Amino acid sequence: EAQVTQNPRYLITVTGKKLTVTCSQNMNHEYMSWYRQDPGLGLRQIYYSMNVEVTDKGDVPEGYKVSRKEKRNFPLILESPSPNQTSLYFCASSFFGTANTGELFFGEGSRLTVL
């Protein structure tokens, strides 16, 4: 089954404790991206990757890191989480950076709470 898989789905952590949210896709997509969703603010892009070893900042990259060592995986790293990073996070992927189809495939989301 074609899918984007994120883990963990739910996480409660404390300020400053490093965490990683994994994202994996099995559709051989070149493009992968991370979004955060907060009430009234829509989907805001954190980082994206057009291909292996190529990553770029989105609109809200502060406090986050990513890596793209393999095509299928795009982990999101919070080195020192803070309460303002409490949010719902989505990973998404597509072919060719959506330039032609406009379609992104989303993971189920990871709800993160930082105390």
Added chain:
Amino acid sequence: GQSLEQPSEVTAVEGAIVQINCTYQTSGFYGLSWYQQHDGGAPTFLSYNALDGLEETGRFSSFLSRSDSYGYLLLQELQMKDSASYFCAVTSGNTPLVFGKGTRLSVIA
């Protein structure tokens, strides 16, 4: 930069028709997408318009006017399960998709 405007909330009656508008500002425009998101769920792709005109997929249709930087999503024969948030999103050049803030549609009996 890029920006999109869509209404924050819309309410419509079951069985009726509703139109959700989206205006955008961007350079190097490629196309306009629409996504649906139910509470607690992930966004799912509904449609993509790269050319002017109306695209129909079942009860849902999407329209684009490139000259007006405007598009809309039309939902017909509304059902309770259509209650969700709807996002328009713009594809421009090689930049990633930029999403609007979403329109929350409430379908009432």
